[in-house]
Amino acid sequence: MVAWAPWGVNGPHAAGRRMAHLLWIAPPRLLGSILTRTRSGELPLNTTDRLATTSSSLRDLILRKLTYTLGKPPSEARDRDWFMATALAVRDHVVERFLVQMHQTRGKEGKHVYYLSLEFLIGRLLRENVGNLGLAEELRTALAELGVTIDQARLAEPDAALGNGGLGRLAACFLESMSSLAIPAFGYGIRYDHGLFRQILRDGWQQEFPEDWLSFGNPWEFARPEIRHRIGFGGEVTAEALPDGDERLRWNPGEWVDAVAYDTPVVGWRGKHVNVLRLWRARAPDPLRLDAFNRGDHHGALAEQVRAESISKVLYPSDDSPAGQELRLRQEYFFTSAALQDLLRRQVRQAGSVNTLAERVSIQLNDTHPAIAVAELMRLLVDEHAVAWAEAWAITRGAVSYTNHTLLPEALESWPVPLMERLLPRHMQIIYRINAEHLDAVRAAHPDDDRLLASVSLIGEEHGRRVRMGNLAFVGSHHVNGVSALHTDLMRQTVFRDFNTLFPGRIVNKTNGISFRRWLMQCNPGLTGLLVEALGPKVLDAPDILVQLRDLAGDAAFQGRFAAVKRANKEALATMLREQAGVRVDPAALFDVQIKRIHEYKRQLLNVLHTVALYEAMRAQPMRDWTPVVKVFAGKAAPGYHRAKLIIKLACDVARVVNRDPSVRGLLKVAFLPNYNVSAAEVIVPAADLSEQISTAGMEASGTGNMKLALNGALTIGTLDGATVEMAEHIGAEQMFLFGLSADEVTERRASGWRGTQAEATSDTLAEVLAAIGGGVFSPDDHGRYGDLVASLRAEDWFMVAADFDAYCAAQQRAATLYRDQPAWRRTAVLNTAGMGWFSSDRSIADYAREIWGVPVAT
Numbered sequence: 001m002v003a004w005a006p007w008g009v010n011g012p013h014a015a016g017r018r019m020a021h022l023l024w025i026a027p028p029r030l031l032g033s034i035l036t037r038t039r040s041g042e043l044p045l046n047t048t049d050r051l052a053t054t055s056s057s058l059r060d061l062i063l064r065k066l067t068y069t070l071g072k073p074p075s076e077a078r079d080r081d082w083f084m085a086t087a088l089a090v091r092d093h094v095v096e097r098f099l100v101q102m103h104q105t106r107g108k109e110g111k112h113v114y115y116l117s118l119e120f121l122i123g124r125l126l127r128e129n130v131g132n133l134g135l136a137e138e139l140r141t142a143l144a145e146l147g148v149t150i151d152q153a154r155l156a157e158p159d160a161a162l163g164n165g166g167l168g169r170l171a172a173c174f175l176e177s178m179s180s181l182a183i184p185a186f187g188y189g190i191r192y193d194h195g196l197f198r199q200i201l202r203d204g205w206q207q208e209f210p211e212d213w214l215s216f217g218n219p220w221e222f223a224r225p226e227i228r229h230r231i232g233f234g235g236e237v238t239a240e241a242l243p244d245g246d247e248r249l250r251w252n253p254g255e256w257v258d259a260v261a262y263d264t265p266v267v268g269w270r271g272k273h274v275n276v277l278r279l280w281r282a283r284a285p286d287p288l289r290l291d292a293f294n295r296g297d298h299h300g301a302l303a304e305q306v307r308a309e310s311i312s313k314v315l316y317p318s319d320d321s322p323a324g325q326e327l328r329l330r331q332e333y334f335f336t337s338a339a340l341q342d343l344l345r346r347q348v349r350q351a352g353s354v355n356t357l358a359e360r361v362s363i364q365l366n367d368t369h370p371a372i373a374v375a376e377l378m379r380l381l382v383d384e385h386a387v388a389w390a391e392a393w394a395i396t397r398g399a400v401s402y403t404n405h406t407l408l409p410e411a412l413e414s415w416p417v418p419l420m421e422r423l424l425p426r427h428m429q430i431i432y433r434i435n436a437e438h439l440d441a442v443r444a445a446h447p448d449d450d451r452l453l454a455s456v457s458l459i460g461e462e463h464g465r466r467v468r469m470g471n472l473a474f475v476g477s478h479h480v481n482g483v484s485a486l487h488t489d490l491m492r493q494t495v496f497r498d499f500n501t502l503f504p505g506r507i508v509n510k511t512n513g514i515s516f517r518r519w520l521m522q523c524n525p526g527l528t529g530l531l532v533e534a535l536g537p538k539v540l541d542a543p544d545i546l547v548q549l550r551d552l553a554g555d556a557a558f559q560g561r562f563a564a565v566k567r568a569n570k571e572a573l574a575t576m577l578r579e580q581a582g583v584r585v586d587p588a589a590l591f592d593v594q595i596k597r598i599h600e601y602k603r604q605l606l607n608v609l610h611t612v613a614l615y616e617a618m619r620a621q622p623m624r625d626w627t628p629v630v631k632v633f634a635g636k637a638a639p640g641y642h643r644a645k646l647i648i649k650l651a652c653d654v655a656r657v658v659n660r661d662p663s664v665r666g667l668l669k670v671a672f673l674p675n676y677n678v679s680a681a682e683v684i685v686p687a688a689d690l691s692e693q694i695s696t697a698g699m700e701a702s703g704t705g706n707m708k709l710a711l712n713g714a715l716t717i718g719t720l721d722g723a724t725v726e727m728a729e730h731i732g733a734e735q736m737f738l739f740g741l742s743a744d745e746v747t748e749r750r751a752s753g754w755r756g757t758q759a760e761a762t763s764d765t766l767a768e769v770l771a772a773i774g775g776g777v778f779s780p781d782d783h784g785r786y787g788d789l790v791a792s793l794r795a796e797d798w799f800m801v802a803a804d805f806d807a808y809c810a811a812q813q814r815a816a817t818l819y820r821d822q823p824a825w826r827r828t829a830v831l832n833t834a835g836m837g838w839f840s841s842d843r844s845i846a847d848y849a850r851e852i853w854g855v856p857v858a859t
């Protein structure tokens with residue numbers, strides 16, 4: 001008996017449909033009244049008023065939602081309607097928990113955490129909410145009685161793709177963990193009308209189309225039109241003389257935009273706690289200029305509205321270059337200001353003044369996107385709340401902390417001073433003053449060190465005068481953290497080297513983690529059931545006991561069951577690849593997956609080169625005892641990142657040639673799955689055998705896909721980069737296929753004037769692969785297509801693709817060989833899962849809470 005089967009397979013059945021009709025004809029009696037407020041304002045929380053959690057009450061609630069909220073009879077309902085009705089019913093349960101919690105904790109809440117992030121990559125929420133509320137079984141039965149499978153409803157939910165990749169998904173995992181650990185927290189971000197673009201591959205070329213996740217409404221959110229903050233832009237600063245002879249500076253913005261709150265409740269594991277993700281939508285204070293409209297100037301009448309609302313229109317898909325556009329700065333300031341105004345209002349309401357802010361709140365900046373918070377909080381404290389400058393600075397530095405997510409110099413945000421002066425004139429003054437005081441202090445401690453001053457200044461002079469947002473965030477924070485041990489070390493040695501000398505101890509490490517609810521329990525119920533059987537239900541709450549699996553790693557019976565789960569998951573992925581990529585694969589083959597944003601430093605190109613090498617070798621000797629391999633690629637390229645798009649095209653070109661070649665039939669398949677998103681990851685992650693984590697060492701800050709895949713029993717082929725280093729420590733390096741240059745070696749190579757031709761000269765395989773690709777073997781329609789790409793590998797080879805090629809192929813060889821020894825492979829897979837308990841985002845968040853936020857955690 002599998003003790004964990006929340007989303008088992010139950011087909012729609014005719015009896016259920018008949019039942020739904022009966023219920024429609026005779027609507028069910030309300031089971032228990034919905035929570036109501038008594039005259040005293042207290043919630044009547046006795047059990048008769050609570051929503052019942054039986055399957056029949058859930059069924060009735062869903063039917064009521066379908067009927068009265070959506071206005072549809074079951075006979076007319078489509079999958080999307082069932083999803084909406086189900087989500088609304090589940091939301092009622094979420095709200096109930098929230099109200100109960102409010103009732104229980106009123107006045108007793110401790111320090112609040114505010115997580116400011118321009119991105120929250122949430123994906124679907126139905127399964128997460130149902131799973132965390134513990135209602136999965138009841139819901140399945142309820143829907144079955146209505147003639148609907150849980151997957152019919154679930155798959156009709158659009159992904160909330162309000163993020164680009166790792167950084168946004170981390171924010172979503174962190175929110176879920178904060179709720180699971182019952183840490184009082186708010187997520188603050190932007191409610192984009194359009195999230196990350198939909199990717200279509202047309203003849204192998206990526207094309208972007210807008211996605212429209214809100215087009216059928218969002219059942220999880222609550223619009224809060226009454227929660228609205230004014231956000232200013234432009235205008236000028238005036239000085240006002242005060243009676244005591246001092247002067248007060250006042251910002252008179254030339255333009256106003258309203259930020260309107262939309263709240264999505266975030267339920268923690270076992271429904272323990274509910275926090276809120278508050279996303280801001282931009283609205284014009286005046287929806288239209290009636291005078292202009294009446295004059296017949298219809299465009300002009302709406303112009304302000306269009307300008308204001310463009311702020312929350314669309315997520316920037318930039319992952320290739322820091323978005324330089326003014327709109328991006330407007331987005332950053334917009335949501336940061338709304339968040340700070342919102343939390344200050346709460347502070348004043350609860351504590352009576354802003355003075356105790358730093359004791360009562362912790363504001364975490366997710367990368368530099370909200371770094372303007374440092375200046376905005378100063379402005380609000382000094383200009384709006386009349387706090388003295390020095391005290392305001394102490395409050396700001398006491399409340400704010402900052403997470404860095406990349407060291408790539410080209411990714412570090414900076415804004416041109418003239419743009420800042422035009423858009424945020426008061427903030428620019430504040431930044432100048434912060435900088436002056438900061439540089440005075442540096443000068444006092446290190447006289448005559450102009451290099452040091454230039455390096456730590458908030459204003460850079462390299463490409464015109466620009467405000468360096470990383471430096472601003474650094475000086476305004478009490479802690480600055482990296483996201484893996486290696487990344488944090490490199491932060492100390494490179495981008496923040498001088499800051500680390502000036503402020504020793506300010507930089508700390510907080511290795512990333514992933515939500516085990518989403519990335520194990522929900523996406524892999526088969527494996528979760530097996531783990532519960534083997535280790536007991538405690539594993540669902542205390543993932544560190546996964547280490548006990550080590551005792552079972554050599555047990556043939558356990559291995560068999562572990563492998564059976566993997567096999568079923570691979571069959572599901574095979575179906576998806578057939579339907580969505582048009583590629584038929586054998587689930588018995590080794591599934592080798594690389595799923596992440598397409599970027600040169602992530603080196604999908606290295607994987608493609610190996611694919612070509614393998615293909616050529618198989619073709620040359622088809623009768624050899626090959627390990628059948630399926631290469632799975634998925635990921636989006638930034639729309640303007642031509643090289644990344646070309647790499648997608650190459651993967652597709654190689655796929656076309658390989659998949660059509662009868663000489664490698666049954667040996668090699670290549671699939672590029674279009675439109676990678678969270679939901680696709682939830683199918684691929686449980687099905688992977690081999691996880692590609694092959695970034696150029698020193699360039700991937702952490703990675704989190706590496707964790708998801710290993711937790712689900714994939715073996716890692718990877719470089720010693722990001723959190724993969726720590727995974728090797730927890731799992732055992734001998735259970736992984738590690739290869740390639742270390743971060744230090746990469747630095748040395750680059751300094752030594754390395755060229756890819758040096759690798760080509762010593763590797764026949766590399767030479768053949770480059771000749772084939774460069775010569776047009778995979779692009780017969782355009783022989784020159786990959787000329788430049790190959791030339792750059794032969795020349796600078798910045799990402800060390802040529803340099804690492806042979807080592808990578810050798811590691812691939814080791815993986816293929818091990819796969820042929822299934823007991824050994826399975827044992828290693830079990831050991832990978834066993835070593836991953838530490839990588840729960842609950843552990844990450846508990847570390848933030850204790851060491852950065854000063855918030856107690858009950859564990």
Ligand code: 26V
Pocket residue numbers: 165166167168170318319320321322367405406408410411412483512700701702703704722
């Ligand atoms: C931005 C840019 C812009 C300029 C050119 C290259 C480049 C490369 C990456 C980025 C994204 C930077 C922020 C980010 O998403 N970092 C990711 O954060 C994850 C969560 O901490 C972490 O796991 C990934 O390793 C890291 O790339």
